[in-house]
Every structure is written in C-alpha cells, then in structure tokens.
Amino acid sequence: DAGVIQSPRHEVTEMGQEVTLRCKPISGHDYLFWYRQTMMRGLELLIYFNNNVPIDDSGMPEDRFSAKMPNASFSTLKIQPSEPRDSAVYFCASSLTGLPFDEQFFGPGTRLTVL
C-alpha cells in the first residue's frame, strides 16, 4: 500500500482565497483524522471521521474550516476564506480501527502558506 496520500505537498495562496487540501487514506482503514501543526500550538486534532461520518469536529478552529469525506477513499479539508494565521502544516492520518492502541498512519502533510 502507498500509505496515506496528501495533496498538494505545498500550497501558497493569498489571504481571502479558498484552499482545499486532499487526503486519500490507506485502503480498508475506517478512521480518518485531520491534524494541524504550528510552532505556537504544536500538533492538534481538527476533526475525525469514522466510516465517512464526522464524529468529532470540536478542534475545527472556525466556521471558515470545513471537512468532508464523500467516500471511503477521499477526504477534503477546505478553508474559505483563508487567513495568514492559517499557515501551518496539515496532516491527514488513518487507522484501521478506532481502538485506542491502534496505530494512526500519517501522510506527508501539506504545508500551507497564506500571504
């Protein structure tokens, strides 16, 4: 398996523009997670899905952020409108089950820069 795939790897955009980050989880994994990594706040969970259904979105910072999972092999994280403080690395991760000992496999991340 190719692992968790994220695109794009880098995204530079201007304030006010819409940004869409994409993720393909490992085939057969039922759980998908979106994390954000910044120098100030470290790694924080934004939202996670179980069988394509959003379970906990309490980490989503504002209404400008939205995430969808239309099918088991694809998820998007959208920021509209983007702001400079959204600049961060966004990671997608997936796991086979939701069991607490289960490993979460991370993608390579998308580095987002909002000018």
Place this chain on the structure above:
Amino acid sequence: AQTVTQSQPEMSVQEAETVTLSCTYDTSESDYYLFWYKQPPSRQMILVIRQEAYKQQNATENRFSVNFQKAAKSFSLKISDSQLGDAAMYFCAYRDNAGNMLTFGGGTRLMVKP
C-alpha cells in the same frame, strides 16, 4: 483535559551513544495509551513505540525502549546505539481508553553528531 509536556526542546547525542528523551503527562484516567512518534525532515510522522498503561512491563522495539512510571506520570524514550538516521523531532502522545484523540507534546529535536 489531558496535557503532555516535553521539557527538552533540543537534545544532542554522539553517534553510537545512548540518549533519553523525557515526557510527562497529566490525566485523571487509569487506563490509557502512550506513544512516541518520530518526525524526520521529510515531515512524515512515524510511530516509534507504544505502551499500554495497564502493562507494567516497559515496551521495547529494537534500539528503542521506554521507561514508563505510571505513578509519576512519566514516559521517557531511550534510544540506544544512536544512528545518524535517528535525527528528527520526537513527539510524545497520549490517548485515553474512550476517545480517538491523540494529544501530543511539544516535541524534542534530537541531533545526532557523527
């Protein structure tokens, strides 16, 4: 809320030597799970080792081992025979028995000197 603290922003070690990275956490739970993740310059987060809180025996994975002190809420990572490829950011993470959320510490940057 659970918190995870890594008090060493940076550590360095000589190649082939041993280094220990510190992690403490705060929780009121009795059953939980702890993890160490490695993030090399490629940015990919890689699981290094994990520990179940109900197990007294410390986890080991080849050159990596942990010292889990439940009463002290401490979970340190020991890397033996350090290699240049071990240079990376290391994150300690906590997960309770009920939730799916991983709570991460702030990370420790490990440098390995040849």
